[in-house]
Amino acid sequence: MPRSSCQAVVVLLLAVVAPILLAYSLYGFSRQSGGSRTSLFRLHPLPSAKASTTKICAALHALRAIAPDDPSSAPTPFELLRLDPRAAPFYPPRDSAYPGSRSYSEVEAIVIKATEDLRSELWPRKGQLEPGSTAERVVFASYLVGAMLIDDTARNAYMELVQPNLGGWVRTVKAVDGLCGGMWRTMEWED
Numbered sequence: 001m002p003r004s005s006c007q008a009v010v011v012l013l014l015a016v017v018a019p020i021l022l023a024y025s026l027y028g029f030s031r032q033s034g035g036s037r038t039s040l041f042r043l044h045p046l047p048s049a050k051a052s053t054t055k056i057c058a059a060l061h062a063l064r065a066i067a068p069d070d071p072s073s074a075p076t077p078f079e080l081l082r083l084d085p086r087a088a089p090f091y092p093p094r095d096s097a098y099p100g101s102r103s104y105s106e107v108e109a110i111v112i113k114a115t116e117d118l119r120s121e122l123w124p125r126k127g128q129l130e131p132g133s134t135a136e137r138v139v140f141a142s143y144l145v146g147a148m149l150i151d152d153t154a155r156n157a158y159m160e161l162v163q164p165n166l167g168g169w170v171r172t173v174k175a176v177d178g179l180c181g182g183m184w185r186t187m188e189w190e191d
Contacts (some may be wrong), residue, residue, distance in 0.1 A: 052154035056162065057180035059148040062141035066134060077145040077158065078167060080138070081114035083164050093159040098152060106152050115146040 059077055067073045078085045089096045089103030089110060097104040119142055122135045129136040148154045155177075165175030 024145070050131060052151060052157050053179060055144070055148045055154040055157050057153055059141065059144040060162075060176055060180060062144045066137045066141055072172075076163075077149060078163075080141060080145055081111065081118060081149075083110065083114055085159065088157075090159065097156050107155070111149045112147055115142045120143050 034121045042107060063077065063080060064071045066075065076085075078090075083090070085091060089106035095101055096107045098104065119139055123129060123139055148158065161179055162175050166172050
């Protein structure tokens with residue numbers, strides 16, 4: 001197998017499998033127990049909200065790594081893929097929340113196309129990317145963001161808990177730290 005193909009397989013495995021294994025090693029797999037909040041999780045309980053939180057936080061950390069000297073300029077998951085979270089099929093979130101909902105089938109196709117388009121711009125003919133380059137960090141982030149947005153539980157949690165709280169550096173930091181701060185400290189991902 002050519003070296004670039006091996007690298008692509010490794011990156012894909014890291015993007016899809018690593019967050020799940022990380023969640024399992026940190027928390028184990030458990031079922032969402034509901035809670036007092038009225039949310040998509042309560043209406044449609046899905047397995048392992050902690051694994052989904054791990055996917056969200058890993059994606060946000062990878063996005064933050066794109067601009068390590070100025071984290072405030074890091075793109076959001078939707079900005080990275082040039083998608084609009086306030087437009088169909090992502091909005092309203094309930095329309096793509098679970099199998100059978102109105103826009104559910106569109107989400108995966110749109111996310112896959114957006115990630116492929118982004119990678120093809122930065123990674124022409126799947127050649128080598130310079131290690132540590134911004135392009136390499138963007139390609140890596142695209143795998144994690146794509147995996148997060150395709151995962152129903154992770155996408156729903158992001159759309160409910162993080163996306164509405166983005167806007168302005170202070171609000172964004174509070175929203176992300178509220179969800180990921182403890183994990184980032186545990187994993188020593190903090191700067």
